[in-house]
Amino acid sequence: MSNAPTPAAGHMPKPGSQSALRQRNQRLIIETLRELGALSQAELARATGLSTATISNIVKALSAEGLTTTHPTTSSGRRALAVSLLETPEIAAGIDFGRSHVRVVLASPGLIVKAEKFAPLPVGHLASESIATAAAMLADLLAESGIERGQVKGAGVGVPGPIDHRTGTVIRGAILPEWVGVNIVARLEEALDMPIFADNDANLGALAQVTWGEHKAARDLVFLKIGSGIGAGLILNGAPYYGHTGITGEIGHATIFDQGLVCRCGNRGCLETVASTAVMIELLSRGESETLTVGAIIRHAMAGDSATLRVIDDAGMAVGRAIANVANMINPEIIVVGGPLAALGETLLNPIRRGLIRHAVPAIGEGTTVVMSSLGDRAEALGAISLALSRRGLPQDRR
Amino acid sequence: MSNAPTPAAGHMPKPGSQSALRQRNQRLIIETLRELGALSQAELARATGLSTATISNIVKALSAEGLTTTHPTTSSGRRALAVSLLETPEIAAGIDFGRSHVRVVLASPGLIVKAEKFAPLPVGHLASESIATAAAMLADLLAESGIERGQVKGAGVGVPGPIDHRTGTVIRGAILPEWVGVNIVARLEEALDMPIFADNDANLGALAQVTWGEHKAARDLVFLKIGSGIGAGLILNGAPYYGHTGITGEIGHATIFDQGLVCRCGNRGCLETVASTAVMIELLSRGESETLTVGAIIRHAMAGDSATLRVIDDAGMAVGRAIANVANMINPEIIVVGGPLAALGETLLNPIRRGLIRHAVPAIGEGTTVVMSSLGDRAEALGAISLALSRRGLPQDRR
Numbered sequence: 001m002s003n004a005p006t007p008a009a010g011h012m013p014k015p016g017s018q019s020a021l022r023q024r025n026q027r028l029i030i031e032t033l034r035e036l037g038a039l040s041q042a043e044l045a046r047a048t049g050l051s052t053a054t055i056s057n058i059v060k061a062l063s064a065e066g067l068t069t070t071h072p073t074t075s076s077g078r079r080a081l082a083v084s085l086l087e088t089p090e091i092a093a094g095i096d097f098g099r100s101h102v103r104v105v106l107a108s109p110g111l112i113v114k115a116e117k118f119a120p121l122p123v124g125h126l127a128s129e130s131i132a133t134a135a136a137m138l139a140d141l142l143a144e145s146g147i148e149r150g151q152v153k154g155a156g157v158g159v160p161g162p163i164d165h166r167t168g169t170v171i172r173g174a175i176l177p178e179w180v181g182v183n184i185v186a187r188l189e190e191a192l193d194m195p196i197f198a199d200n201d202a203n204l205g206a207l208a209q210v211t212w213g214e215h216k217a218a219r220d221l222v223f224l225k226i227g228s229g230i231g232a233g234l235i236l237n238g239a240p241y242y243g244h245t246g247i248t249g250e251i252g253h254a255t256i257f258d259q260g261l262v263c264r265c266g267n268r269g270c271l272e273t274v275a276s277t278a279v280m281i282e283l284l285s286r287g288e289s290e291t292l293t294v295g296a297i298i299r300h301a302m303a304g305d306s307a308t309l310r311v312i313d314d315a316g317m318a319v320g321r322a323i324a325n326v327a328n329m330i331n332p333e334i335i336v337v338g339g340p341l342a343a344l345g346e347t348l349l350n351p352i353r354r355g356l357i358r359h360a361v362p363a364i365g366e367g368t369t370v371v372m373s374s375l376g377d378r379a380e381a382l383g384a385i386s387l388a389l390s391r392r393g394l395p396q397d398r399r
Numbered sequence: 400m401s402n403a404p405t406p407a408a409g410h411m412p413k414p415g416s417q418s419a420l421r422q423r424n425q426r427l428i429i430e431t432l433r434e435l436g437a438l439s440q441a442e443l444a445r446a447t448g449l450s451t452a453t454i455s456n457i458v459k460a461l462s463a464e465g466l467t468t469t470h471p472t473t474s475s476g477r478r479a480l481a482v483s484l485l486e487t488p489e490i491a492a493g494i495d496f497g498r499s500h501v502r503v504v505l506a507s508p509g510l511i512v513k514a515e516k517f518a519p520l521p522v523g524h525l526a527s528e529s530i531a532t533a534a535a536m537l538a539d540l541l542a543e544s545g546i547e548r549g550q551v552k553g554a555g556v557g558v559p560g561p562i563d564h565r566t567g568t569v570i571r572g573a574i575l576p577e578w579v580g581v582n583i584v585a586r587l588e589e590a591l592d593m594p595i596f597a598d599n600d601a602n603l604g605a606l607a608q609v610t611w612g613e614h615k616a617a618r619d620l621v622f623l624k625i626g627s628g629i630g631a632g633l634i635l636n637g638a639p640y641y642g643h644t645g646i647t648g649e650i651g652h653a654t655i656f657d658q659g660l661v662c663r664c665g666n667r668g669c670l671e672t673v674a675s676t677a678v679m680i681e682l683l684s685r686g687e688s689e690t691l692t693v694g695a696i697i698r699h700a701m702a703g704d705s706a707t708l709r710v711i712d713d714a715g716m717a718v719g720r721a722i723a724n725v726a727n728m729i730n731p732e733i734i735v736v737g738g739p740l741a742a743l744g745e746t747l748l749n750p751i752r753r754g755l756i757r758h759a760v761p762a763i764g765e766g767t768t769v770v771m772s773s774l775g776d777r778a779e780a781l782g783a784i785s786l787a788l789s790r791r792g793l794p795q796d797r798r
Binding site for chain 1: 420421424444447448449450451453561570571618619631633635636638640641642643644645646647648649650652653654664665666720721723724725727728729730731732757758759760761762763766767
């Protein structure tokens with residue numbers, strides 16, 4: 001995918017405006033320098049088709065921001081100024097809040113991880129406490145790694161719920177009901193003293209697949225996160241997709257059984273009521289002396305326990321049915337499954353594929369690849385870093 | 400939406416390539432001239448940020464293609480060449496093949512319809528016969544309107560089924576089984592002697608809404624065509640969306656009843672088995688002396704016949720349930736309903752909205768607008784004209 005900034009509403013200049021034109025030309029210059037190395041301004045003009053005046057203005061601005069440097073050279077025997085990209089000391093942060101954890105990662109625009117911390121959070125944690133925890137973790141990471149706060153150009157933040165991109169606020173439907181109505185962007189900007197870019201965690205998982213992950217060539221990708229909730233993130237036409245108000249990927253609320261269990265969203269028989277880890281735990285804990293964990297379910301499945309395998313199979317088929325309806329509409333190249341069940345591998349992928357083939361039109365069922373995410377439980381935090389880098393206009397190297 | 404060319408695979412240069420750069424710069428020049436009127440090359444360079452060499456090369460190519468003209472002028476007291484867009488005599492054609500009709504429309508890049516013909520086709524018509532019919536209709540239209548064939552820069556063609564954008568071939572799943580495997584692009588290029596751009600008819604209906612229709616400001620729009628089949632076309636992030644292989648919008652095959660009727664796609668209980676006009680006709684023709692038509696169903700509904708209203712209500716609720724699952728994923732701003740039932744208006748829209756609100760997450764159910772298309776049964780042919788104009792690089796005026 002291109003590293004173009006994500007098209008969320010409210011953050012981007014209007015297409016066709018002067019600032020959009022300038023941003024487009026600035027990106028073109030940075031990408032050209034990254035690809036071809038140091039160039040004179042005349043060479044930059046030839047390589048981009050831009051006028052030397054445009055080049056000169058933008059290079060001046062880039063140098064002022066510390067993104068490029070100029071040094072004397074000769075071009076065709078004449079003295080000239082060579083422009084090169086600074087290997088910047090800039091860092092971006094990625095913060096992933098889950099139902100029961102927070103992870104903070106620091107990385108360079110070259111997508112090299114510099115430092116990383118994980119902490120459990122109590123279920124039902126309040127936004128204020130978790131933000132304080134993340135702020136303390138970031139301070140520790142900076143101190144341990146010798147990175148100064150001023151080097152951190154911004155932080156991407158993942159939250160397990162929909163975010164209204166117009167206001168930066170967590171909205172109803174989140175796995176964290178305690179966070180609904182919290183302006184996560186404003187609160188974190190205050191606590192961390194840096195620009196904050198917030199997004200739904202599944203959207204960031206999707207972004208990570210095409211930046212950090214194995215699927216950089218995919219233009220149309222669905223990232224499906226199966227956890228205590230079920231959500232999806234979309235990469236469409238090579239860019240993160242946010243829809244009209246930023247509430248996308250709510251596949252957990254696809255109707256599976258018209259008269260099924262009541263869901264937290266207020267409907268009945270949603271996918272989440274038959275295929276989330278919470279439902280698996282409830283089904284499989286009956287008759288056990290204590291409530292199972294996801295880890296125990298994975299161990300029992302690996303040991304061949306038939307009830308566990310049946311519950312996973314039924315859940316996978318339901319997930320496959322829901323993604324069939326999605327794939328029929330948007331024809332993705334690949335569906336990447338993430339979340340805490342990733343260790344199940346083919347045990348979970350097989351029923352998902354069967355459900356997909358059973359319910360999709362044949363050409364879609366046969367033509368859509370379904371795989372596990374190779375980024376494990378770091379996908380969301382790594383995607384958060386990519387979000388911060390692209391919003392700050394720092395093109396990421398492909399690793 | 401922007402009038403950027405549609406991103407179907409196989410027809411577009413790779414992003415970032417030299418030809419993509421040139422095409423982007425050419426589009427920028429045409430749009431600037433359209434917006435600001437005649438400009439000198441120096442003024443064009445200032446307005447676009449492109450170099451004068453780039454401007455000069457592209458203007459030369461545009462003049463050679465008959466798209467621009469140059470004439471002497473003065474700029475800041477000095478002699479200069481003014482470049483202006485030719486009010487071109489160019490025409491694009493739109494051809495819409497249906498299960499039982501073909502429509503041919505000619506229009507200018509300014510989206511002024513110049514001539515139009517409609518003809519019924521027998522159900523089960525063969526591609527060769529229908530192509531000959533369309534070719535004869537086009538010849539008649541040209542003769543009647545005094546437009547020369549050379550003026551017609553290309554034709555967009557809508558077909559009621561998925562088209563493999565890599566090969567231009569109608570693929571399995573089409574409402575016209577007789578057309579499966581036909582290379583519609585090659586066959587029409589031969590018959591009409593002009594560039595042909597083919598697409599699914601629902602995709603063209605969607606494109607028409609944001610070019611000819613009332614929804615030019617919509618960036619994320621679903622066009623839902625309810626006829627003897629049910630299909631959807633998508634505008635996402637302001638551009639037609641084609642997915643990985645071009646098979647999108649197959650909402651007619653969303654599973655509604657797990658153990659329902661067998662569908663022509665090979666699955667069971669698809670939306671088409673409960674909500675197409677074919678199903679309505681079958682349900683309502685029982686006990687009638689002859690098979691009803693869609694027109695009769697509309698008349699009976701308007702007259703308040705309770706069985707007819709119940710069948711429409713059930714169909715609408717099922718459509719609403721299917722679009723709820725879609726809206727949960729892609730969060731469109733607006734869903735536009737088209738097809739032969741459009742005259743039912745609120746009688747059909749009401750159950751669709753009820754189904755949407757019942758099955759979508761609350762913020763999506765409440766936030767998604769559902770309306771009837773105002774373009775009637777011409778939407779697909781008008782969208783075909785927009786497709787041809789954009790693929791030929793002729794920016795359309797907004798009407």
